[in-house]
Amino acid sequence: MKEMKRREFLKAGAATVVVASTCLCGLNGCATFTKVGDTVAVRPEALTRKDDEYLIDLSKEPVLNQVGGAVKIKNEAIPQGIMVAHTGENAYQVVSLACTHRGVEVEYDHKNCRFVCSSLGSSKFSLDGGLLRGPAKKPLKPFQATIQNGILSIKMTSG
Ligand code: FES
Numbered sequence: 001m002k003e004m005k006r007r008e009f010l011k012a013g014a015a016t017v018v019v020a021s022t023c024l025c026g027l028n029g030c031a032t033f034t035k036v037g038d039t040v041a042v043r044p045e046a047l048t049r050k051d052d053e054y055l056i057d058l059s060k061e062p063v064l065n066q067v068g069g070a071v072k073i074k075n076e077a078i079p080q081g082i083m084v085a086h087t088g089e090n091a092y093q094v095v096s097l098a099c100t101h102r103g104v105e106v107e108y109d110h111k112n113c114r115f116v117c118s119s120l121g122s123s124k125f126s127l128d129g130g131l132l133r134g135p136a137k138k139p140l141k142p143f144q145a146t147i148q149n150g151i152l153s154i155k156m157t158s159g
Helices: 002-023
Strands: 047-050 053-057 070-073 082-088 091-096 106-109 114-117 131-133 142-148 151-158
Touching: 082 106, 082 151
Parallel strands: none
Antiparallel strands: 047 053, 053 151, 070 082, 082 091, 091 142, 106 114, 142 151
């Protein structure tokens, strides 16, 4: 009887190891380990900077032409990055890219109208960056975005 329990324990342990090794997909790019999500970077040819604004030429960034599309901007000037999401007809939302828990990149969840941390913690944020669910304790930083003549202008001061 005691032997059976030991075997069951070992079996369960083996199952845990399998789950854990599946979870160690940092080797395959798991965001929890890499801190990098699946959102594509904005095409360089679509992006220009003018003073305190980033300008995205939407004719050169097809991902943002579709409602539900999202890109990230991450460069030397903004190493923490920002997330740009096309949330509705002529509606775009821009928030800081790094989850306020441990800095893993957030993703745009169009189906549920929110941003979700791509780590296992899965903190959730509203479209204006408000905290919906932790473990994060602080909101994402929102940025003001306006569109005119096919150009999306993002003010890098908090919106
Ligand atoms: S880093 Fe986002 S929930 Fe932990």
